[in-house]
Amino acid sequence: MRADARRNYERLVDTARAAFMEHGTGASLDDIAKRAGVGSGTLYRHFPTRDDLLHAVLRDQIDRLLTHAAELLAEAAPGTAPEETAPAAAPPAGAEVALGLWLRLYLAGSASPRGTSGAIIDAMSARWPGTGLGACAEAICEALGLLLDRAQRAGALRPDIDPRDLLRLTNAIGVAAERAPDPGEYADRMLTLLFDGLRTR
Template sequence: MPGTARVDARRNHDLLLAAAREAFAEHGTDASLRDIARQAGVGIGTLYRHFPTREALLEALLRSRFDALRDRADELSQAPAPGEALLTWLSELAAGSVTYRGLPESVMTALRDDRSQLHASCAAMRAAGGRLLDRAQAAGEVRGDVTAAQLLALAAGLAWAGEQSADPVAMIRQLLSIAMQGLATR
């Protein structure tokens, strides 16, 4: 019997993630958790047993995406042009952040609250971007007074602007081009 409980728990976990992915894509990160549970075919108590907070649910959905962004930062740290590597990473971060309306705000809020279940993933992503920033600054391609926290705030702002546009990726690309001119050393 215990094996059946584990299989059911795993199935419910997967159903909740699938329902959350769909709900957050359609309604943003403020989508109703009750509706997510209903869509998954489970009770709200089951949702809270698996994901005690909205941030825990978001973290579970975003973990692989954030891991990929950190891996991408590591990969780009070997690129010959540090400024271009930073631009590429920022573009990918901002473009990925428009997947769920409200995600940029959730990330920035989690970064300010080290008790948030989303905090560790966001902080690790900020650190990965910080390493790219440090490299671009050491190469003299980016101003030395820019911090990793400011960089993530910039990406969140770009993603928010993208959310307001009919073509989010194009908007992010245009604004990022402008921002990189401001980040460049003179």
């Protein structure tokens, strides 16, 4: 990419990040181009769809989330011994705690910019294939699936939970939280209720 094209790309991403933070992920793309000092054609050459631009804005945030999932999976779950040395009667709560911590981090990230949860829900359905945001949604779902599987194998959570369903439920909490007076408190309370239904009895 030429130096001037790279500058335009970075300026568009920075401007879009500010616009999405201010107006949500539905912010006008033409206004973003105008604020970045480029024509709409330049924006659409770099980002043919809104998903492409949103993916560029969220990429670092999603990478940090996936890195955190890998770190949780690479070490013993909080409150438990490493799997290879854990006694058969080890309490199963640690793997559930790890999953809960990660989902809370996910919800905190999806709360900003407003509309991120809804965009991920869209990316999981018809827009999943062939988009950068769709690939991110798939990677998030895979990471969630690994954390969920560990909690299920530990006996902490019901074995019939599908990671895609859990991700959709979590995103639904994120969408609802956007309309709550205290989004963080609401999301935390709803996630607590969700986990109450996920646990084995």
